[in-house]
Amino acid sequence: MAATAIPSYNPSPRVEPLVQYRPLHPTFGAEATADFATITPDLVDEIKRGLAKYGVLVFRKTGLDDARHVEMSHLFGDLDDVAPFVSGLGQKNRLSSDYLFDVGNVNPDGSVMQPGTMRDLLLKCNYHFHADSAFNPRRAGISLLLAHELPPAHLGGETEFADTRSAYEDLSPDRKEEIKDWVVLNSQLQCRRNANTDKDGILDPLLDTDEFDPMKHRFGKHRLIQLHDPSGRTNLYIAAHAHHVEGMPIEEGQRKLKELLDHAGQPQYTFKVQWKDPGDLVVWDNTCVLHRSVPGGYAGKYKRDLRRTTVHDMGPQAWGLNGVGATWRSGLD
Numbered sequence: 001m002a003a004t005a006i007p008s009y010n011p012s013p014r015v016e017p018l019v020q021y022r023p024l025h026p027t028f029g030a031e032a033t034a035d036f037a038t039i040t041p042d043l044v045d046e047i048k049r050g051l052a053k054y055g056v057l058v059f060r061k062t063g064l065d066d067a068r069h070v071e072m073s074h075l076f077g078d079l080d081d082v083a084p085f086v087s088g089l090g091q092k093n094r095l096s097s098d099y100l101f102d103v104g105n106v107n108p109d110g111s112v113m114q115p116g117t118m119r120d121l122l123l124k125c126n127y128h129f130h131a132d133s134a135f136n137p138r139r140a141g142i143s144l145l146l147a148h149e150l151p152p153a154h155l156g157g158e159t160e161f162a163d164t165r166s167a168y169e170d171l172s173p174d175r176k177e178e179i180k181d182w183v184v185l186n187s188q189l190q191c192r193r194n195a196n197t198d199k200d201g202i203l204d205p206l207l208d209t210d211e212f213d214p215m216k217h218r219f220g221k222h223r224l225i226q227l228h229d230p231s232g233r234t235n236l237y238i239a240a241h242a243h244h245v246e247g248m249p250i251e252e253g254q255r256k257l258k259e260l261l262d263h264a265g266q267p268q269y270t271f272k273v274q275w276k277d278p279g280d281l282v283v284w285d286n287t288c289v290l291h292r293s294v295p296g297g298y299a300g301k302y303k304r305d306l307r308r309t310t311v312h313d314m315g316p317q318a319w320g321l322n323g324v325g326a327t328w329r330s331g332l333d
């Protein structure tokens with residue numbers, strides 16, 4: 001009887017995962033590694049899968065520049081842009097693309113933003129936990145923030161994140177029942193005013209005008225409790241932009257919203273990202289985490305040049321209760 005030939009053994013080539021993850025916190029966030037030399041839809045899909053689980057991904061020394069930052073961002077979905085502000089408000093964009101949001105402290109003329117200037121007052125809102133564009137009719141989904149120039153590490157300027165899926169899960173059953181159908185009216189002006197109100201409740205006179213009065217402008221209406229589709233978990237969509245709750249006396253709603261924002265910002269739900277090198281990229285999903293910029297001694301002295309692309313929420317709740325296709329923007333309404 002002829003011997004049966006032993007099948008030759010052809011091991012499949014070992015395939016490295018496109019992204020590798022190292023958790024940064026017990027419930028969310030990961031430091032991730034990937035090769036950004038070749039940006040492909042497969043890489044972007046894997047980053048999205050990572051975001052569904054971790055909410056925040058930190059990539060070090062990516063080597064990305066403005067052009068490739070924007071090019072990669074397009075693969076994530078529809079991008080928000082600053083063009084309406086450049087044309088509508090006569091602002092100058094010092095950056096190479098209107099898809100780049102200039103969220104650091106560098107003035108259009110290249111100088112370091114000085115404390116007390118109007119731009120400084122407006123950007124103080126970013127020191128409070130928020131979700132990008134909660135105040136617009138179509139909210140932000142994924143944000144991609146790339147470092148270009150950084151202050152010395154010991155002078156602050158970290159970005160802190162908060163896990164709003166875990167914060168929701170930890171609410172009592174009674175609280176979940178109370179808030180389950182709330183609709184929140186969000187305003188960028190609310191955040192800017194709160195950020196410039198002192199401990200005695202006195203608003204900086206520069207913002208005590210109709211131009212900065214939330215009640216004289218439109219609100220971005222979104223449900224407070226939402227299914228986070230990519231993970232199947234429930235999210236608490238609260239932000240420093242939250243102004244009041246639909247159908248509730250304004251002051252009562254503001255008090256209850258502040259309680260929820262304070263709850264989500266507790267230490268057990270948060271961690272800080274220390275920016276280390278130009279090329280560091282932090283990517284997050286605004287529909288399941290909050291973020292804020294941490295103030296520090298670098299202000300007025302050193303550049304903190306961070307540039308953000310913003311992917312519109314591509315999910316079914318992107319437009320909230322603002323009407324699908326609404327084109328107005330906060331600050332231009």
Ligand SMILES: [Fe+2]
Nearest residue numbers: 126131132291
């Ligand atoms: Fe932001």
